Amino acid sequence: MKTVSLLRGGLWITYATFVTRIFVFLSNLVLARLLQPSDFGVIGIAYVFWSFFTLFTQDTAGAFIIYKGVDNPKYVNTTYTISLGVGLGLGLLMAISSPWVASFFNEPALVGILIVFAFNLLLSSATYVYSGVMTRRMQYQALANISLANSITRLLCTTGAALLGLGYWSFVIGDTISWIVNALLTRYYSRHRFRLQIDPEIRSEVLTFCFGSVGASLGFYLSFNADNFTVGKVLGNASLGYYNLAYQLSMTLSGISSALLNQLGMPVFAQLPIDKQENALFKVVEQIAFLTAPIYALIFLILDPSVVTLIFGSQWIPICTVLPGLLFYAYFRVVNSPLYSMLVAKGRPDLNARVSLQIAPLAVLSFIAGAYQGGIIGVSIAVAAVLGILWTLYYWWIACKHLHWSMSRFLRPCFIPILLSIPGLAISFHLPFIVKPFTFLFAYLVCIQVVAPQQIVQYQALIHKLYDRLFH
Template structure:
C-alpha cells in the first residue's frame, strides 16, 4: 500500500472487475489459514486436555461468556460498517477508530466490578483474578479494530491470514509452555492476552493507515446506526446462546460445564470458524455486488452450496461416531462428554449455513431487520435451553440441536428471504444435495458399526474406517446429483485458478 496517497486505504473500485477471482483466491487463503488454525487448535486442545483438569476449562468458560459479550460491545459493529460502506473517508474511519479504542478501555474497566460478581454468582473465588486479567485484552484489541477492517475492505486476505496465524501460533505456544510448567488455568488466560497483543501489533504494522483527530459523531451517524443494529442483534444472540454455559455452571457445577465447554468447542467452533474467514471474503464481495441482484444471488448461493458440501458431511460423521472422536481426542477421562458431542454434532449440520444469513442482512443494509430477528431468535433459543437444563448438559445440547432444526432455522430462512435477491427456497434447494449425502453417510456408518469386524478394530483404525466410509458415500452421492456435480466441477475450477498449469510455448 503506498503512503503517498491516503485515499488508497479506502478505495474499492479496483476490486469490482475481478471480484470473482479475488473472492476465490481470498477464500482459498483465508479458509486454508483457518483450516490450519483449526488443526493447530485441535492439537493444542488435545495436549491441554491432558495437562489441565476439566475444572480449569470450566473456570475460564465461566468468564468466557462475559468476554464474548463485551467483545461484541467493544466492536459495536463498526468494523462491518467500514467494510460495507461503498465510500468512506479518512475522517470517518478516524472517528470510528477512536470510538473503538474508547470502547475497548470501557470494556476493560467493566471487568473490575464484574470480577467479584462472577465469583459470587458461581461460588468460585478464583474468578476474581481470572476476570481482571482477561480484561486487559479488550484495551489491546480496541486499538486495531479499524486497521483490520480496512485490510478486509481492501480484500487483503493474505495479510490478514498472516496476522491471525502469527497471533494464534504465539498464543498457543505460550499456553502450552505455561500449562507444562503447572500454571493451570493461567495458561488459558495468557493465551488470550498474548493473542490480543499480537493482533493489535500486526494490524498497525501491516496496515499503514494512521488515525487522525476524531470528527463529530453526527458525521458518522449512519455508520453508528448500521453498527448499532448489528451489535444489538449480536448481543441478543450471544446473551442467550451463552446462557447454556451460564446455567449449566450455576445449576450443575464446574465439571459438567467443563465437559460441555470442551464438547462445544471441539465440534461447533471448528466448523463455525469456517464462517469467520468466509465472512471476511463474503462481506466485501457481496457489498460490492449489492447493485447487481442476479450476480449477487449467484455468488451467495455458490458460497452456501460449497460451505454445506464441506461441513455437513463432517458433522454427520460426528453424529454417527461421537464416542470414537471423544476417545481419540480427549482420552477416557472425558467419556462423559460423548452424548453431548453427538447432540452438538447434530446442531453442527445446520449452524454454518444459518450463520450466512447475516451476510444477506448486512450487505443489503437490512440491519434493522437483522436486529428484530435477533430478538425473536434469542427468545426461542432461551426457551429451548431452559427446557433442557433439568436433564443436565446432555439435555441442553439435545434441546439446542432439535429446536434449531425444527423451529429456529426455518424461521430464519423465512425472515431473510422475505426481500432481496435471495429467497428462502433458494437456500433450501442449495442445501438439498448436502442433506441427502449427510443422511446417507450417517446410515452407512451406523450399518458399518453393527458388523462384527468393526468391534475387533482398535480405536485409530476404527475411526479411519468410519471416515473412509463417510467420504466414499458422500462423494458417490455428490457425483450422482446434477446440482452437486456442477459444484464439484467448480471446486476443480477453483483449484485450477489457484494452481494454473504451465503451458510450454
C-alpha cells in the first residue's frame, strides 16, 4: 500500500471529520444563542437512548465488511440483510418504549422525539453498511464529500428550525434530514447493489463478529453515556444542558481522531503483516499522544469564563467547571482509539467488549457518587479517573496480554506527554490571555527536547518527507 495513497486518504478523512466538527460547533454556537440550557437537556436525554440503540448498528455490520472485504457477495449480502433486520426491529422497540422513557424522565416530548429517531435508526442501519463498503474500498474523497453535504444540511436545518422557534425539535429536524441525505448519498457513491439474502453458512460468522462488536459497544455505551443519564436524572435538565455542551466541546478532537482511525486505520491495520502490526500501532499511539496532549492543554487554557461568555453567552459559564475533567478524559480516549481499531482489524472485537463491559459497572457507580457529592463537577472528576486513567491501564493490559505485546512500551507514550504538559500549564495559567498559548507551547517543546528529543527529530524528518513527496 503506497504511502502517498495513505497520505491522501488520511487527508481526506481528516478534512471530512474536521469540517463535520466545525459545522457541529457552529450549530451548537447558534443554538446556544437561540435555545435554553433546558432544551439541550431534553435532547441530551433523547441522544442517550439514540446512542443505546445505534450501538447495535454502528461499528458492527460495517466493521465486518471492512474486516472481511467486499469480494464475496454472500458475506456482503448476508451482512446487509442482517443489518436491515436489526435496524427495523430496534426501530420498533424504540418507538414502543418511548412512552416509558418519557414517563421516567417526566418529559412528554420524548415520545415524539424517539419515534422520529426510530425512523432514523432504520436509515442508519443501511447507511453504515454502505459506508463500510466505501471505507474498505478507500473511497475517502467521496466519504469526505458526503460528510460535508450532511454537515451543511444539518447546520441549515437546525438553525432554520431554531429561528422559527421550534426549540429542541430543531435538533430532531436537522438530524432526520441529515440521515436521509446520508443514506441516499452513500447508496449512490458506493455503487454496490445489495440483495436481501442470508446464507446459512455465513450467518453464524457474521453474527459472532457483530455480537462481539455489540458487546464492546454496549460497554462503551454504559460507560460513555451513563454520565449524561446520571446528570439528567439526578441533577435535572439544566445541569445536563451545561454538561452536554461541555462534553461536545471536549470530544471534538477525539471524534476526529476516532473517525480517522476507524476509516483509515482499520483497513490499513487489517492488511498489514502480523509481524508489523505491533510496531505500527506503537508509532501511531506515540505520535497521536505527543501531538494531542498540548492541544487539549491549550483548549483548557483558552476556554475561560470570558471566552465562554463571548462565544456562547454568560448563561453557559458553568461549563468551565467541568471542562478540565472532560478534557483529561478526552485525551485518553484519543490515545486509546488506535488500539480499538487494531483489535477490530485483527478480528478481536471481543477484547474491546470484555474491557468495556467490565469497567462499565464501576463507571456507573462512580458517576452516581460524583453527582451526589459534587454535582456536574463530581461527575467530570469521575469520568477523568475511571474512563481516563483506569480504562487506559486495564485496556492496554488486557490487549497486550492476549496479543503477547509489551504493555510498558505502549503506556509510556500514553502518559509521558501529559507529564510534559504540566510545567507549561503551571507557568502560563495566570499569565495574560494573549501570551498563554505561546508560553505553554514554548515550555512544552523545551520539555520534549529534554525528555524525548527523538520526537523533535522525528517531526523534522516527517516534515521533510512530506514536503518531498508533495512538491517533488
